[in-house]
Amino acid sequence: MAEIRIRNTNERIKGEDNVRQFLGNNNVIYEHWDPSKLPAHLQENFALSDDDKNEILSTYDGEIRDLASRRGYKTWDVITLSEATPNIEELLKKFENVHTHTEDEVRAITAGRGIFIIKGDENTGYFDVELEAGDVISVPEGAPHFFTLMDNRKIVAVRLFIEPEGWIAQNYDDPTFVK
Template sequence: MAEIRIRNTNERISGEQNVREFLENQEVLYEHWDASKLPAHLQEKFVLSDEEKAEVLSTFNTEITDLAGRRGYKTWDIITLSDATPNLDELLKKFESVHTHTEDEVRAITAGKGIFVIKGTEEVGYFDVELEAGDVISVPERIPHFFTLMDNRQIVAVRLFIETEGWIAHPFEDPAFVK
């Protein structure tokens, strides 16, 4: 279940309803899918063949098509990151810079863990959303944010897009952001 850490106060928010309410107030969509429906042989696997990626997408097809239908997403894929990922540290540097998009950034975590760092309202400032399997988040377009891995450095996630070109980031310089 997702947990939130507000960076300027170190306050933590946990519990699905509390997390959902906080994120809703920040205009961030949060949902939770049943990660236990993922076949056991994929639950802790972070290097996937094309066939295994298709199996993950097939497992969550109902949830993906429902979310896509409600939010206008046209395409989706699987991203896997782990220490086995070639050039992982270079990829993370790209992801770990505060940026925005011209569409929502959506991730449905199917295995592993990750963190979205998001710029909230003026009174909240930046906050971390610590995600695990089953958590689904949609950061609205033009909201400054970035994504990174947690200490285990392993994640599998479904990415959904409106733009068929996929992930396109626009750098956001913010002197208020402190790593």
């Protein structure tokens, strides 16, 4: 279940309803899919074949199509990151810069853990959304944010896009951000 840490106060927000309310107040969509739906051989598998990725998409087809119909997403895929990912350090450096997009950034976590760091209003500042299997997040278009892995350095996620070529990051220079 997702958990939030507000960076400037170190306050933690726990519990699905509290997380959903906080994120909703920050225009971030949060949902939860049943992680136990995924076949056991995919639940902690971070070296996925194309067939494995297609099986994940098939398993969550109803949830994906429901979210896509509500939010206008037209295409989706599966991404996996782990120590086995070629050039993992370079990829993470690319992800770990505050940026924005011209469309929502949507991730449905199916295995592993990761963090979205999102800029809230002036009073809240940046906050971390710690995600695990079953958590679904949609960071809104134009919201400064970035993504990184947690200590386990493993994640599998379904990504949904409006534009078929996917999102393009636009760097966001923010002198108030501290890693």
